[in-house]
Amino acid sequence: MTTGKTGAPHDRVDGRAKVTGQARYAGEFTAPDLVHGFVVTSAIARGKIVRIDAAEALALPGVLQVYTHENAPRLAWRDRSWRDMVAPGGSPLRPLHDAEVQFSGQPIALVVAESFELAREAAGLVKVDYEAAPHETRLAEVEAEAHEPARGKKGYTPPPKPRGRADEALAAAPVRVEATYEHPPLHHNPMEPHATTVIVEADGSLTIHDKTQGVTNSRDYVCKVFGLASDQVRVVTPFVGGGFGSGLRPQYQLFLAVLAARELRRSVRVVLSRQQMFTIGYRPWTRQRVALGAERDGRLRALIHEAVGNTSRFEDYCENVVPWSGVLYECPNTRLEYGVAALDLYTPIDARAPGAVTGLWALESAIDELADALDIDPLALRLKNYAEEDQDHRRPFSSKALRDCYREGAARFGWHRRSLAARSMREGALQIGWAMATGIWEAQQAPSQAKALLTADCRLHVASASGEIGPGTYTIMSQIAAEQLGLPLAAVRFELGDTALPPAMIQGGSATASSVGSAVLAVCRALQHSLLKLAQTMPDSPFGGRALEDVEFVDRSLRLCSGVAPAVPIAAIMRHAGLGSIAEQTTAIPDLARQSRYTSNAHSAVFVEVAVDEALGTVTVRRVVSAVAGGRILNPKTARSQILGGVVWGIGMALEEHSMLDHGLGRFVNHNLGEYHVPVHADVPAIDVVFVEERDDVVNPLGVKGLGEIGIVGVAAAIANAVFHATGRRIRELPITLDKLL
Amino acid sequence: MNRFGYTRAGDVAEAVHAAAGDDAAQFIAGGTNLVDLMKERIAAPSRLIDITRLPLRAVKSLPDGGLEIGALVSNSDVAYHPEVASRYPLLSQAILAGASPQLRNMASTGGNLLQRTRCYYFYDAALPCNKRAPGSGCPARDGVNRIHAILGASEHCIAVHPSDMCVALAALAATVHVTGPAGARAIEFAEFHRLPGDAPERDTTLQPGELVTAVALPREGFAAHSTYLKVRDRHSYAFALVSVAVGLRMVDGTIAEARLALGGVAHKPWRDPTAEALLRGQRPDDALFAAVGEHLVRDARGCGHNDFKIALVRRAVVRALQQAVAGGPRA
Amino acid sequence: MLPGMGDDTCAITLKVNGSTLRLQVAPWTTLLDLLRERLGLTGSKKGCDHGQCGACTVLVDGVRINSCLSLAVMRDGASVTTIEGLAEGDALHPLQQSFIEHDAFQCGYCTPGQLCSAVGLIAEGHAHSEDDIRELMSGNLCRCGAYPNIVAAIGQAMRPRRDA
Structure with missing residues (x-):
């Protein structure tokens, strides 16, 4: 059996569990005393509940209780107790807190019954009378009142100060483009609806299976809100059926399930219906203006990017929409602005590549518009303005293989065969468009811990309270650990998703491989160190005076890299030391002193071919090449899948997805998967993923940049650009549904 | 779902008898729409009469050369039935353009006829809707109406019928056979579904307690020159924004007979004999096809978001007629 | 009798992944809820509960269907294969x-x-x-x-x- 390695295309270690139906998700844990909660949500967007009548629901045999603001216990009163790790500034939603309704779909009651069917039926019998107040859900109406977001959201960086004089430079530029781009609110819709199962243990403590991207976040939230000690609450979530950001913050079903379990002293499960998945956070509705000024040879002289995204009235959700525009292209005069405007909707939440997806949709559309105005090949224009350093922070990139992405992507796509003019490629009734766009995402690392237990039979158990929302965390962590200790992959078990384990960063922002991977690496290095020390005490040890750099772990053995002495089995080292096992626990902390001297980003170049039916307006994506510079690739197989997923999301965003608001009602109305269109099999063509070589020893000890986000960034712009190339029609409001092309 | 009684019927008489006198009882076969509606409390039957064991699963040739499809034949079995696929390819195409394989495996022929609209507001029990709660109002008219009707709508309702199969059946001029407390009768397809008028809660002309037992296809299936063109928001598994079913009988390069029905535009599959008459006796020609498209939307009215459907119908009709003349969708 | 559901349940026989089961089910219990909540077969997933996602797909008498839109009582006598029944012992399908x-x-x-x-x-x-x-x-x-x-x-x- 060979040593597990990073860089090799391993099958997922949790694959068998997933293809046999054994992988268990939050709403699938159970207990003998389990009862079921079903949420009642508000029908109005703003106002007050004047009467809530649960009598008919309570009269059904088997209905245990209906919780409303009238009978829910009073809990923590400070906002900060309700603020989770990644909450934006403001006052978080407190479900069932009072009679006030702040958005349509707000949870206003929880019906608890002996069975799911009964709880759902009883929920329909709860009668609510409202006193409605005027609401506003139109972004255009509040855009002028946009404000700087309140502080507090982790990872948010206000736009950099202007460089040069962008407005003057724009006015003076020989070639200018200026346009407004918009996309609607978009709901994540992971396949697994949000769900929480709270199991009340014999000692009264709670074991909670919550659909979350951060078990620690859920645990801390529950402890703060309900005033519980951290040893009274354990959150265990071994599998998450897709997150994409929707599980970054605790969703209201967690609160409601815990509330009911504590009141009833019974285990409770609350699962949101698909309709209710449209009552939680979403990618915010955003309007952006981009203005570019250039010399006739294509050199950028001015870049202005202004964006306004929606938030709720009670929190300032914010994201990094515009900073990318100052980093991606060399331009002496830039002005980047961002604000948020409050609507009577729930607070948005990070959605796959938050901010970058939005900003790059506008920027990369505008660059394409400029290329068209200049009559220059869009790829050539991008190369002409290629940024060699981060001008906003005046620092180098720790690595940037974007040029290789452009080159490799173009070669795979056959870009040189493209004809420059729009409407110049055709196949019968179909107009063909070829276009491209650039993607960018920030490489990040956050502190994380891991522990490891190596037993004398050479089995290694590594654990960290990270998550598995689908990227392949179990697999790559096992690979890292196996490689470090020279073990076959099957000898390693990686455990995650449990607050009883050492804490890890929340799973988001493409930072799990970087952060938790570094912790796994560190804890395995600690094991290596212990083993080397023990080996040095063996009689005639070849390792005397040797450091870790001089040795390697291969085939369950320790040996000198020079190979001059025979390898010593790990089992023999432990036997000699009289140890049945060795345990280590380590925290990996980013080397901020070094990292802060550089800007670290992942990049991509996305090439797309579309076919547009000229008469009917239907758009078909026929092929996609995504060339990615994402640092070191730990597992090419799972890495490719992450990019595929990003591209599919990009197709959805560009052509299909749209959470439609009825402004009269202030409510999302297409709240189901029949009418909120996400891509289906038939929408998705062959997708060619290329990882270009990129070495980076600054970002983290593994040299990885993370792949969860980069695959989607730029895709919507690439498709919109391709639609332009096909039809000569520039669509600046997503999604590009056929009505916009008729 | 509400609490309801459950009865399993063994034959048609038993089923009809079980439903008699209880207007709130409903027949159930595939369940793909009814169970869905019951979960949202949009349908709340007092009793479900399970008709899946009734002997209505045959596809058989009729003495007049037509074909009778039993009400319980699944959509998949109809679509892939060799007689249907060869003689009525329009019907096969329409069925396969709808829903998903799983749903087509479950859904019955009779049930497909009785599908209810996919209007957002009808499906959201928290909102007013004249079809769901008569007299409560129609928020779609001034709301989000991208998928709504441009033809035959009323001030009370602008919902559209969601079926693809029914558009083909309208073009084929099928007959619906039903049995009820008053006995058996046959309903011309064009008369089976109704326009909303002031009673949008009623989708069909079925009388209380009547059970669909079969759909009969006439002898002419337009196999050589037919097509089903479906225009939708994604490439599969989406309801039609506009669909066109066309059947032509061509004699020496001239259109001897034409059938044309539209889906996604009205409360029922939209068939306009005056548009068909424009084609009869003519040689195929794009200008003629455009005139037919124009004629079909002469009374069309949009509500805002769905205005595009008027232009889309014009274009889809031309494309569908071109395809039909050429022999079919892939020709 | 199901907890909290009254006594109006029906006796059905289902063959699930090869085992014949005699069950009392309420008529409003879907095949999906029966599998997941009663039989502990949580491999079949509930993604939308409305036949719009396919996560609940199982095979009934060899035919793929959406179990979320199928009332269990109507499947009396049927043979159901779920994800848990695809492999033969340790040998994956x-x-x-x-x-x-x-x-x-x-x-x-x-x-x-x-x-x-x-x-x-x-x-x-x-x-x-x-x-x-x-x-x-x-x-x-x-x-x-x-x-x-x-x-x-x-x-x-x-x-x-x-x-x-």
Whole structure:
């Protein structure tokens, strides 16, 4: 059996569990005393509940209780107790807190019954009378009142100060483009609806299976809100059926399930219906203006990017929409602005590549518009303005293989065969468009811990309270650990998703491989160190005076890299030391002193071919090449899948997805998967993923940049650009549904 | 779902008898729409009469050369039935353009006829809707109406019928056979579904307690020159924004007979004999096809978001007629 | 009698993954809820509960259907195969093996439905190209976007049959 390695295309270690139906998700844990909660949500967007009548629901045999603001216990009163790790500034939603309704779909009651069917039926019998107040859900109406977001959201960086004089430079530029781009609110819709199962243990403590991207976040939230000690609450979530950001913050079903379990002293499960998945956070509705000024040879002289995204009235959700525009292209005069405007909707939440997806949709559309105005090949224009350093922070990139992405992507796509003019490629009734766009995402690392237990039979158990929302965390962590200790992959078990384990960063922002991977690496290095020390005490040890750099772990053995002495089995080292096992626990902390001297980003170049039916307006994506510079690739197989997923999301965003608001009602109305269109099999063509070589020893000890986000960034712009190339029609409001092309 | 009684019927008489006198009882076969509606409390039957064991699963040739499809034949079995696929390819195409394989495996022929609209507001029990709660109002008219009707709508309702199969059946001029407390009768397809008028809660002309037992296809299936063109928001598994079913009988390069029905535009599959008459006796020609498209939307009215459907119908009709003349969708 | 559901339940017999079960079910219990809540077979997933995602796909008498829209009581006498019944002991079904090899899933939540649907698809015999597979698998959404790998996995599992 060979040593597990990073860089090799391993099958997922949790694959068998997933293809046999054994992988268990939050709403699938159970207990003998389990009862079921079903949420009642508000029908109005703003106002007050004047009467809530649960009598008919309570009269059904088997209905245990209906919780409303009238009978829910009073809990923590400070906002900060309700603020989770990644909450934006403001006052978080407190479900069932009072009679006030702040958005349509707000949870206003929880019906608890002996069975799911009964709880759902009883929920329909709860009668609510409202006193409605005027609401506003139109972004255009509040855009002028946009404000700087309140502080507090982790990872948010206000736009950099202007460089040069962008407005003057724009006015003076020989070639200018200026346009407004918009996309609607978009709901994540992971396949697994949000769900929480709270199991009340014999000692009264709670074991909670919550659909979350951060078990620690859920645990801390529950402890703060309900005033519980951290040893009274354990959150265990071994599998998450897709997150994409929707599980970054605790969703209201967690609160409601815990509330009911504590009141009833019974285990409770609350699962949101698909309709209710449209009552939680979403990618915010955003309007952006981009203005570019250039010399006739294509050199950028001015870049202005202004964006306004929606938030709720009670929190300032914010994201990094515009900073990318100052980093991606060399331009002496830039002005980047961002604000948020409050609507009577729930607070948005990070959605796959938050901010970058939005900003790059506008920027990369505008660059394409400029290329068209200049009559220059869009790829050539991008190369002409290629940024060699981060001008906003005046620092180098720790690595940037974007040029290789452009080159490799173009070669795979056959870009040189493209004809420059729009409407110049055709196949019968179909107009063909070829276009491209650039993607960018920030490489990040956050502190994380891991522990490891190596037993004398050479089995290694590594654990960290990270998550598995689908990227392949179990697999790559096992690979890292196996490689470090020279073990076959099957000898390693990686455990995650449990607050009883050492804490890890929340799973988001493409930072799990970087952060938790570094912790796994560190804890395995600690094991290596212990083993080397023990080996040095063996009689005639070849390792005397040797450091870790001089040795390697291969085939369950320790040996000198020079190979001059025979390898010593790990089992023999432990036997000699009289140890049945060795345990280590380590925290990996980013080397901020070094990292802060550089800007670290992942990049991509996305090439797309579309076919547009000229008469009917239907758009078909026929092929996609995504060339990615994402640092070191730990597992090419799972890495490719992450990019595929990003591209599919990009197709959805560009052509299909749209959470439609009825402004009269202030409510999302297409709240189901029949009418909120996400891509289906038939929408998705062959997708060619290329990882270009990129070495980076600054970002983290593994040299990885993370792949969860980069695959989607730029895709919507690439498709919109391709639609332009096909039809000569520039669509600046997503999604590009056929009505916009008729 | 509400609490309801459950009865399993063994034959048609038993089923009809079980439903008699209880207007709130409903027949159930595939369940793909009814169970869905019951979960949202949009349908709340007092009793479900399970008709899946009734002997209505045959596809058989009729003495007049037509074909009778039993009400319980699944959509998949109809679509892939060799007689249907060869003689009525329009019907096969329409069925396969709808829903998903799983749903087509479950859904019955009779049930497909009785599908209810996919209007957002009808499906959201928290909102007013004249079809769901008569007299409560129609928020779609001034709301989000991208998928709504441009033809035959009323001030009370602008919902559209969601079926693809029914558009083909309208073009084929099928007959619906039903049995009820008053006995058996046959309903011309064009008369089976109704326009909303002031009673949008009623989708069909079925009388209380009547059970669909079969759909009969006439002898002419337009196999050589037919097509089903479906225009939708994604490439599969989406309801039609506009669909066109066309059947032509061509004699020496001239259109001897034409059938044309539209889906996604009205409360029922939209068939306009005056548009068909424009084609009869003519040689195929794009200008003629455009005139037919124009004629079909002469009374069309949009509500805002769905205005595009008027232009889309014009274009889809031309494309569908071109395809039909050429022999079919892939020709 | 089901807890809290009154006494109006019906006796049915179901063969589930080869085992014959005699059950009392309320008429409003869907096949999906029966499998997940009563029988502990949580492999079949609830993604939408409205037949709009395919995560609940199971095989009833060998035919793929959406179990969320099927009332259990109406399946009296039927044979149901769920994801838990595809493998024979430790030996995975060829499609399961192919899904692993092609990395045809990420979060895994749609996977049981995709697999049962693919078993049904192959049995139906109407898919003759990758485009056919795409069209005839479109009733199974995958939000992680594993579609290209799913199509490849099914294509591989079909190949020996086609060559035969």
